[in-house]
Amino acid sequence: MSGFRTLFYKEVLRFWKVATQTVAAPVLTALLYLLIFSHVLESHIRVYGTVSYTAFLIPGLVMMSVLQNAFANSSSSLIQSKVTGNIIFVLLPPISYREFYAAYVLAAVVRGLVVGFGVLVATIWFAPLEVDNPLWVLAFAVLGGGMLGSLGIVAGIWADKFDQLAAFQNFLIMPLTFLSGVFYSIHSLPPFWQQLSHFNPVFYMIDGFRHGFFGVSDVSPWLSLSIVGACFVLLGMLTLFMLERGYKLRN
Amino acid sequence: MTTAISVHQVAKRFGSVEALAGVDLAVAEGEFFGLLGPNGAGKTTLISALAGLVRVDSGRIEVMGCDVVADYRAARRQLGVVPQELVFDPFFSVRETLRIQSGYFGIRGNDEWIDEILENLDLSSKADANMRTLSGGMKRRVLVAQALVHRPPVIVLDEPTAGVDVELRQTLWQFIRRLNRDGHTIVLTTHYLEEAESLCSRIAMLKAGRVVALDSTANLLRRFSSHALRLRLAPGALLPPAAALRATEKDGICSLSFDRFDEIEPILAELRVAGCTLEELEIGKPDLEEVFIRVMHGLQGDRG
DSSP, rough: OOHHHHHHHHHHHHHHHHHIIIIIIHHHHHHEEEEEEEETTTTTETTTTTTTHHHHHHHHHOOOOOOOHHHHHHHHHHHHHHSSTTTTHSSSSSSHHHHHHHEEEEOOOOOHHHHHHHHHHGGGGGGGOOSSSSHHHHHHHHHHHHHHHHHHHHHHHSSHHHHHHHIIIIIIIIIHHHHSSSOOGGGOOOHHHHHHTOOOOOHHHHHHHHHHHOOOOOHHHHHHHHHHHHHHHHHHHHHHHHHHHHHTTTT | OOEEEEEEEEEEETTEEEHHEEEEEEEEEEEEEEEOOTSSSSHHHHHHHHTTSOOOOOOEEEETTTTTTHHHHHHHTTEEEEEESOOOOOTTTHHHHHHHHHHHTOOOOOHHHHHHHHTTTTTTTTTBBBGGOOOHHHHHHHHHHHHHHTTHHHHESTTTTTTOOHHHHHHHHHHHHHHTTTTOEEEOOHHHHHHHHHHOSSSEEEEETTTEEEHHHHHHHHHHOOOOEEEETTTOOOOHHHHHEEEETTEEEEEEESSGGGGGGHHHHHHHTTTOOOOEEEEEOOHHHHHHHHHHTTTSSSTT
């Protein structure tokens, strides 16, 4: 197990050493979203009848940060290692593909949780926020972070160049997270977009995560949990399959 | 004698390129083995396959009796690889790099051995320096250190002295020689043939994915190279017919090969009798460069 532990430790140390860029910067970005959107919309919108817009927005921003940073951690680490060639240091030792997967996903979850917690601490002062059920909060944060961390491995291995990874991030991750109900309840959308949102797995992560705070949500948290869990397992299997075959890493 | 590395009928294609075309090779424990060949001959592919960085299409490779695919964990523990590219992780210091590398092999509390490696590679003063701040030669030494953290019995060096200054080359070879004396098996690829000649006891030459020569360095030298008398004649002078028959000329230098030193005198006497004036004369030793060129051009051994 020690190879896994070291790889996990190295991955955490890697982002922690440049925490200004990997933790502080995304926290600041989320804070800016909150200041701007809540300034514009606070007096116009109430969600679930009683929840103020700012209070509604905070969990969304927290979860969006968790997801984006989990993805960024594994994908940028892998692409950097591949481009600079130091990926060889991980490929030469007796580390199994399962250990490899677990270390990168777990480090991605840690980065996501650290940033998410940072966003929560930075934004909680702007609206009264209570946690209805911390188990939901934790379950969706960990599962969502794990899923995006896994997707980050896929993207980091698939991309040969930084711009390919940027395309993956800009054309897939950004639309999926922005159109997932971070900034609005999907009940406020026209029917077509409401239907479409139901095909976005990120919607369920945000909705379930929010349920942990308010005890109400667009869909049942159990449904969200099932869908997120199923996506996590499917994506995990795909990633493990790629790693086992050595796709682009051992060829 | 145990076999440190055994390569059996290994083939690998990259698209239409046949990188390895059925390679058979065995390296005995404790050997200092040279793997030579022009660029693209398959040396790095073979080393990558050995290290599990590339999956071969067919064939089998074992390190200290452990199959590199089926028993990859055991095989990788037996093997230390110094890669050809000058790679490093810019996030860490030298010591952190070596501690992390130890951890990947499941070794904790390895500082004593790390200190010893650093000392031997003249890196102690740089232990806490970030990898980014090191010169190319220093980074190369760290790569060697990384390959040694888990005390592998088999060490593979893929062109370790490319672009390395003379002093470091000396330190490096001294250290590698000592590891070899201590019982480590060393496999070396290099383009510096004089290095291979002085270090390796046995050599394999690869060409287009095939082993085209495999023998002890001494035998290769004997079969493909010889002492040679090299002459530059004064302008207008011609070699006497008997000498001309056995001479080869290149860039105005005539070479006459010989096996025994007492063959020199009759040649010189013949030249004197013919009134041939010499501008330069030197005696060349058999060298691996000649062996390499002859083997790569598909010439037969025993200088025939």
